[in-house]
Amino acid sequence: MLSILYQLWLRQMKRFLRSGLRIIMGFVQPLIYMVALGYGLNSVFQRAGNGSYIQFIVPGIIVQTIMFSSMFWGANIIFDKQFGFLKETLVAPVPRIIIMLGNSLGGATISFLQGIILFGIALAFGFRPANWSELPFTFLCMAMLALAVVSFSAGIGAVVNDMQAFVAVNNFLLIPLFFLSSALYPLDHVPKIMRLIASVNPISYHVDAVRTSLIGVSHFGLPLDMAVITIVLGLFLYFGSYRFNRLQA
Amino acid sequence: MRESIISINNVTKRFGNLTAVDNICLNVFQGELFALLGPNGAGKSTTIKMLTTLLKPTSGTLLLAGHDVVKESHAARNSFGIVFQDTSLDEELTAYENMALHAALYSVPKDKAEGRIEQMLTLVELWDRRKSLVKTFSGGMKRRLEIARGLLHHPKILFLDEPTLGLDTQTRNMLWEYIITVNKNEGMTVFFTTHYLQEAESVAHRIAIVDHGKIVAMGDAAQLKEKTGTSSLEAAYLQLTGKQLRDETLDAAESSRERIRAFRRIRNQ
């Protein structure tokens, strides 16, 4: 099974490395987020007396980069349907969960790397982690987020057959999740209702975990963060493999 | 009594209120070359998709090598190889990579896989092009690659859904010759659909003709001619299914232009 997972992952890596445009976008997108959000809002933030917005926002942009890149992964499933290749994997004597996982590990690797690229760009912009030794933990949280959202998106891609419906579902489900999280603003200063929404939004916990390990500022506390992150990953993996199990062609 | 390796029992498939397959029963014996003929939209591909676990029947049961395709889909999937009517290659990978991925999916050991891939790619005359991306291939080359891939893991049963469409006569002959050899040497059962009636007549041990989701006749070519009092399989076929042209299927995924042309050609001969 491991070698099948590896081969399915390898397929995605090959496809990615052969698509020049996607690689370039992989660099450009994080850069745009960084410049627009980090630099653009830095002055506002400082004037409000909250210290450096760059320090505060980098964990948020890392989560954003990973989320936005992951949530479109399902488009690849739709392409595989349209080009017919999906059938080749669906008739193979391989449990559907392995097919879904191999596919999603490929997607998660790509979005995770984008998060790493963003981290590198942030360093160049003057961002400094409070504690370098916690970096591996940050990376773990990033990887878990990537795999969770990619699996969820793969599940959506399995249900939906055309691209327009897919984009609509994404915009409806995932974009609010990001903007109503604690990624862009500290929860201590926002209206109560926003705080409430953000606290039931799982993405806030991803942001919080990354922020805690990167700059030592925590809102919910790491144990709760990790519990939510793990549960979300489990649920989204389950959703993805459930949808793959029911896939017909 | 010969053992049946494919068994279709009272199978119906509905899409909304369209009945694509209408209560069919069919047995294919171990080692048989079996052809399913019928006009466009008759339900041939739907039948193959149900047999290969891609679609669940609305009612009835299908067995492959004794395994229920719904309840024991994993075991059923271990028993066959398939060439779909529409392409199912990864066009961003090379010919070799497509074969290697298939070998991995079917757990063919790596040392065996290499030799086998070379053998199959050589057979379909694509070994020289093994490092080319599939998207640079012509339709016929893709078809040959898919047939090579379907045979790679030595399946017990081979499903072929209009496998030779768009291939020239030389390639068609070569492929059937090879498939018949494997059928003889390894006892591989072959279940195929085609619009080339002479292909069915020369290759198949038995033929079923379907129309509007129902089996309208079954037997070897001689029996079908005798039953209809005709002198060619084509005349028998036309008598059984009528001369009227059928609407092209609405399924957008099915590439249709080539199919309808081949179909008209047969009709107008």
Ligand SMILES: Nc1ncnc2c1ncn2[C@@H]1O[C@H](COP(=O)(O)OP(=O)(O)O)[C@@H](O)[C@H]1O
């Ligand atoms: N996924 C689907 N949804 C709705 N109708 C379908 C679907 N697949 C096939 N059909 C319909 O079922 C009928 C049988 O199709 P098919 O099995 O592809 O015929 P054949 O392969 O004999 O040409 C056609 O009328 C086709 O339009």
Ligand SMILES: [Mg+2]
């Ligand atoms: Mg068909």
